[in-house]
Amino acid sequence: MSTMDICVVGLGKLGLPLAVQFAGKGHRVTGADIAPEVVRAVNEGRPPFPREAELAERLKEVVAEGLLRATTDTAEAVDGAAAVVLVVPLVTDADGVPDFSLLDSATDAVAAGLRRGVLVSYETTLPVGTTRGRWAGRLEEGSGLVAGRDFGLVFSPERVRTGRVFADLRRYPKLVGGLDARSGRQGAEFYRSVLDFDPRPDLERGNGVWDLGSAEAAEFAKLAETTYRDVNIALVNQFARFADRCGVDLAPVIDACNSQPFSHLHRPGIAVGGHCIPVYPKLYLWNDPHATVVRAARAANETVPAYAVGLLAGALGTLAGVGVRVLGAAYRGGVKETAYSGVFPLVEALREAGARPYVSDPLYEAAELAALGLPPYDGEPVEALVIQADHPEYRELAAADFPGVRVLLDGRRVTDPARWAGVRHLVLGGGG
Template sequence: MRICVVALGKIGLPLAVQFAAKGHRVTGADTDARVVEHVNQGLEPFPGEEGLAERLAEAVGAGTLRATTDTTEAVAEAEAVVVVVPLFVDDRGTPDFRAMDAATRAVAAGLRPGALVSYETTLPVGTTRERWAPLLREGSGLLPERDFSLVFSPERVLTGRVFADLRRYPKLVGGIGPASAKDGVRFYEAVLDFDPRTDLARPNGVWDLGSAEAAELAKLAETTYRDVNIALANQFARFADRAGVDAEAVIDACNTQPYSHIHHPGIAVGGHCIPVYPRMYLWNDPGAEVVAAARRTNEAMPAHAVDLLADAYGDLEGAEVVVLGAAYRGAVKETAFSGVFPTVAALRERGARAYVSDPMFAPHELADMGLRPHTGQPVTAAVVQADHPAYRTLSADHLPSVRVLVDGRRVTDPALWAGVRRVVIGDGAGRGGRRSPGRSAVRA
């Protein structure tokens, strides 16, 4: 097949490489000329995606993948078009469709009869049928479902492990009609590989969910579930601190029962998905009180971590504090909705001087994000915000002036922090709690 992938970001580019690896001729379209230049040279435009550098170079070298800034021209040559343009929402969850509208109009201008258009960007329920179908029809003069196929198929991968996740999980597809769904299933069966070692009760492969709306809701539901689950774990942790109980030990015990799948508490929920898609769901369903309450709970955790620091340290006015980790999660060089920003803001509100350190970011990169880089200045307190593997061996010797450490991810080794007041969210010792003797966390 001739395939066009619209937007060569951290999901779109690995998808284009995957399709090319299956022997298809792929053109990636992107508005960023720098990205296009890198791709055409066989060079990854961003670091951190396992296997991408090698696979990209191989696909470009084999002539099965190229890039362009002309979306319409690329679509005119394609039998299948996959759109992965990001959709942003504001603090109230209102989607900003401008970038996707522009991309859709560019697709429509080049759309050919018989082609398939698949949207993989997470969308509010109803968007594929009610917004994209009319725009494509208006711009192409073609009728969806009759002259071309239109489906929604959510991406279900994490950056850093896209290729592995593409093999691991079922690919969900929902069409605006049966003909579209059939073409969508056929397309993804031809471009993806699936790991045969799977749960026989829930085999992977391509699943037709029956409608575009069902597929749209599936993506919002699975990410919103995670946000609600994490909020519940955070609520348990805050209570456990008051009750003198180790929440992690309780959660691990609960999860030995097959009907309990409680996540673990932490200082923040970040990334492109979990903080964003619950807001998008609320845009569809504003009366969902459980979802709204969970979002508020998780948004309050960075300030709660700073409260824990103040309880252990005392007045933070003038205190020199380093926040360890700018990334939203460990081993990923990405700061989308990272907890570092509200943590730094909460420290500044209390009069502290906040520095930031991260093994994946150079000092000038932190400064470019409005953060004050830590370059060896003496600090008397530290807050762990990201669970980078390097922090497992971090010790008091690395920060000799620190009196209090708040570990927001339970990643540090307590044996390496002798002589420092170490506070962990939900360990039963914070916020006035007193852990019962003999109780400690037991994690698998």
């Protein structure tokens, strides 16, 4: 496929690296976003968010070469494009019902600028059947065109992790599923022209673009792989509770299990956060309410922050009036993002236990934490620490850094117990 004009709708932590990747292959890319500050930053060649490997240098280069520009006018950006890729957030409410409002608006704007022959690809993770059952009709109604005949329509899920998007784009096969066979072929051809792939001799089908045959199969694949992770984590979190009761350290048990090729146990952790694992099982359950294993796993993972607070209370005798400093507001290390972060239920559980919680994070200023409803740490005396996020800075911490602290609960197993002499060092599944 020759050089083409591409529109990427949604310039967030996944959409912007995609736009930069496409432009880096020599294509002319217009990124559309509803946030003027994001558009301004992109047009100035600077990332609107930190710590995405390769992004700053690559963004600056493609903007300087005139291969990438940004706009708030989605319909204008779509008009003239040969391919449109949507990476707009989809979240669920407390009952697991998806909120399609942002994607509905983006789809309507795409439809307003849609022309014959264009490929439309949704990369936002969706419930099975959404591409065909929701987006096809909405695009047709807004454009007067027929999906599969006048324009191609595919679902192609993002399979990357923030902080390492470009590396993941190279490493993992790109899954594509079309509304029909012609759309599938069009989508596969498009992604082969805009992505690079590292060799993967471990994959029977090789690394590259995999056409799964239907949009539903591609939607299902994304939900299945992320839901598996949630169920796996729930299992090891329950193993951790049993290990604490019977006095066994779970870490060497997991290592032993995983030495056999049929076992792939994850590691227990104080919380499951981010846009993916806490959300996508709910998108799956929305269509499959009979999936009792998935529902039980999601519920089990949501109880871990309170369980961790119980371990802390047991070590101190009581948490009433005790100052506790939580290290890490982010949902995982190295990423400035608090979506579904465990810090929120953790702080709530500490308060319910009578503690005085404070939060610090190397990526957040005190005012930013306060804006999130988190009490920022400002030198108050504390007797306990809880590591909630596995920031690399925490690996070198030691007891000498925290005078007066009696107990450390390392919820991510990132600290060296030898550096914490005189402080009780607790981990999930450590055997008590």
